[in-house]
Amino acid sequence: MADIIKLLPDHVANQIAAGEVVQRPASVVKELLENAIDAGSTTIKLIVKDGGKALIQVVDNGIGMSETDARLSFERHATSKISSAQDLFNLQTKGFRGEALASIAAIAHVDMQTRTESKEVGTQLKIEGSKIVFQDVVATPIGTSISVKNLFFNIPARRNFLKSNQVELRHITDEFHRVALVHPNIEFHFYNNGSEIFNLPKSKHRQRIAHIFGSKMESRLVPVNEETEVVKISGFICKPEFAKKSRGEQFFFANNRFIKSPYLHHAVVAAFEGLIKQDMYPGYFLYLDVDPASIDINIHPTKTEVKFDDENTLYAILRSTIKHSLGQFNVAPVLDFDHDPNLDTPYAYKEKGATLPKVTVDPTFNPFQNTSTGRSSGGSFQKKSSKGWEGLYEGLESDVDIEAFSSVAIESEGEVQGTFYSDTDLEEHLATTFQLRRKYVVSTVKSGMLVIHQNRAHERILFEKFLGEITVKEGVSQQLLFPLELNFSKQELVILKEIKDSLTNIGFAFESLEEETVKVTGVPLVVPESGIGTVLDRLIADYQDGFTDGSLSQAEVLAKVLSKNLAVRTGESLDQESQQALVNNLFACKEPNLSPFQKLTYTIISEGDIDKKFS
Numbered sequence: 054m055a056d057i058i059k060l061l062p063d064h065v066a067n068q069i070a071a072g073e074v075v076q077r078p079a080s081v082v083k084e085l086l087e088n089a090i091d092a093g094s095t096t097i098k099l100i101v102k103d104g105g106k107a108l109i110q111v112v113d114n115g116i117g118m119s120e121t122d123a124r125l126s127f128e129r130h131a132t133s134k135i136s137s138a139q140d141l142f143n144l145q146t147k148g149f150r151g152e153a154l155a156s157i158a159a160i161a162h163v164d165m166q167t168r169t170e171s172k173e174v175g176t177q178l179k180i181e182g183s184k185i186v187f188q189d190v191v192a193t194p195i196g197t198s199i200s201v202k203n204l205f206f207n208i209p210a211r212r213n214f215l216k217s218n219q220v221e222l223r224h225i226t227d228e229f230h231r232v233a234l235v236h237p238n239i240e241f242h243f244y245n246n247g248s249e250i251f252n253l254p255k256s257k258h259r260q261r262i263a264h265i266f267g268s269k270m271e272s273r274l275v276p277v278n279e280e281t282e283v284v285k286i287s288g289f290i291c292k293p294e295f296a297k298k299s300r301g302e303q304f305f306f307a308n309n310r311f312i313k314s315p316y317l318h319h320a321v322v323a324a325f326e327g328l329i330k331q332d333m334y335p336g337y338f339l340y341l342d343v344d345p346a347s348i349d350i351n352i353h354p355t356k357t358e359v360k361f362d363d364e365n366t367l368y369a370i371l372r373s374t375i376k377h378s379l380g381q382f383n384v385a386p387v388l389d390f391d392h393d394p395n396l397d398t399p400y401a402y403k404e405k406g407a408t409l410p411k412v413t414v415d416p417t418f419n420p421f422q423n424t425s426t427g428r429s430s431g432g433s434f435q436k437k438s439s440k441g442w443e444g445l446y447e448g449l450e451s452d453v454d455i456e457a458f459s460s461v462a463i464e465s466e467g468e469v470q471g472t473f474y475s476d477t478d479l480e481e482h483l484a485t486t487f488q489l490r491r492k493y494v495v496s497t498v499k500s501g502m503l504v505i506h507q508n509r510a511h512e513r514i515l516f517e518k519f520l521g522e523i524t525v526k527e528g529v530s531q532q533l534l535f536p537l538e539l540n541f542s543k544q545e546l547v548i549l550k551e552i553k554d555s556l557t558n559i560g561f562a563f564e565s566l567e568e569e570t571v572k573v574t575g576v577p578l579v580v581p582e583s584g585i586g587t588v589l590d591r592l593i594a595d596y597q598d599g600f601t602d603g604s605l606s607q608a609e610v611l612a613k614v615l616s617k618n619l620a621v622r623t624g625e626s627l628d629q630e631s632q633q634a635l636v637n638n639l640f641a642c643k644e645p646n647l648s649p650f651q652k653l654t655y656t657i658i659s660e661g662d663i664d665k666k667f668s
């Protein structure tokens with residue numbers, strides 16, 4: 054057989070390599086920013102258009118390049134940063150592979166202008182698909198400006214694979230944060246479609262964090278500092294009460310590189326144990342300094358995973374350091390976990406007069422065990438106001454008739470009646486539903502036993518309610534007596550503006566959305582005053598995440614986010630009236646059987662199934 058192996062031509066090899074380095078516009082941003090930092094810049098500008106699809110430009114005031122270097126910089130494995138393999142173990146720079154520019158130039162139209170201090174004029178180069186198509190001298194400031202246009206122009210499949218501009222912008226912003234957070238001594242400007250979305254002056258770490266995430270962040274930070282033989286840890290954690298439902302403000306940097314480490318994340322979470330709820334994430338900005346020889350960042354050019362020599366020790370040190378900080382700043386013991394701001398009394402109920410005390414069904418009460426010996430717990434008094442979330446159901450009347458219920462609690466009816474009730478309506482409520490393990494609402498229907506997942510069912514109900522309100526603009530708004538001032542970062546403001554109309558439709562009212570401080574003057578009935586900030590924060594975070602699925606309308610995304618954040622949770626105890634409302638309103642929905650997240654909301658265990666158990 055004839056020899057068949059051939060060497061790939063350079064431009065093909067470059068294109069293949071580019072696939073590794075450049076996955077999306079954000080990858081280009083990362084490489085260009087890192088090069089600008091390696092060049093010793095003190096001011097860096099990032100300019101982006103259409104989520105980076107039309108333009109990514111980075112302008113720096115670093116050392117620049119000579120004419121020869123400018124040409125060489127686009128060759129593969131051309132780097133000024135290492136000269137021997139040994140250098141790999143003591144890297145001081147971000148780059149070292151000499152691959153980035155070659156890769157980018159292989160799949161885009163690149164225009165570079167660069168000048169060193171020693172020269173009066175600089176060099177301009179234009180490269181398209183690895184070919185230099187233009188070179189000339191140019192009058193340009195000291196430093197380098199690289200603009201990348203028409204990314205993936207010669208790989209349509211990759212171009213089509215890109216997400217919406219908004220999603221790509223979000224990835225770019227993430228990269229920008231990661232870089233800006235480790236270099237507070239460098240001034241950054243970030244322009245998107247002509248408007249400046251970040252202006253970060255040279256500062257200290259703490260201010261840098263606040264400049265990026267909004268001034269409200271500053272007071273939430275607790276410093277972390279520890280120095281051991283293995284590692285030096287510095288940075289900040291967020292106070293536990295500001296833990297969030299969504300991920301996003303968790304940052305580890307090892308030797309000034311952003312890294313991802315589920316293992317170390319766990320160490321932080323472990324230090325917060327008992328201080329935040331299970332499904333909440335603490336915010337943190339932690340900078341680890343280790344001996345460069347003890348860390349392998351070399352696993353993959355674009356991956357952020359790392360390997361530390363002694364992870365277990367690192368874990369232990371990190372955990373105890375954070376515990377120490379939490380203790381030292383006295384943020385540990387003051388939290389009240391039973392208080393869920395989402396379940397504060399809705400306004401509708403504040404207005405109402407006091408009602409009779411009611412029975413809360415004992416969550417461990419099992420009606421099938423119920424015999425003439427009676428229930429061990431007759432229930433306890435519960436103040437109406439503490440769990441008045443059934444106000445959420447107002448205006449959503451059921452017209453579906455669930456069968457009149459009889460069996461579930463019938464045996465206890467008699468004894469409970471005399472003891473607790475004077476209001477005859479209530480007996481009927483008690484007879485119809487009960488709550489199982491603060492998770493399910495159980496009731497009967499003709500065919501058997503109805504078991505409703507309270508959280509998912511409520512999500513469905515709220516989803517349809519909000520969707521209706523957003524699209525027909527009839528959400529009931531509660532005017533706030535004293536407008537609430539909330540702080541948002543620039544990025545959050547951009548999103549807030551985007552969803553403002555929908556928010557207004559469901560009952561939010563804002564005075565102005567131009568400044569970091571936003572005045573909220575009205576809120577939907579279902580949002581408790583104490584939870585407005587949290588709800589808006591989550592809304593923004595979830596909205597960003599949810600939008601990656603381009604098939605959903607804005608109204609749907611918002612309705613989903615709202616329902617997710619406002620629905621009653623598993624673990625909440627519901628009084629009779631709430632249970633009843635849940636059943637009725639669920640079956641008044643257009644699609645009662647699935648939650649907005651496509652999960653089953655209820656099931657019916659047929660009489661036949663139950664009979665079988667007894668056969």
Ligand code: ADP
Binds near residue numbers: 113148150152154
């Ligand atoms: P690496 O950063 O791994 O060395 P790159 O392909 O990113 O590889 O860059 C190649 C070389 O081009 C760098 O080593 C550096 O010498 C030069 N270079 C790239 N960007 C800049 C810049 N903004 N300012 C000065 N030199 C640069």
Ligand code: MG
Binds near residue numbers: 153
């Ligand atoms: Mg580089």
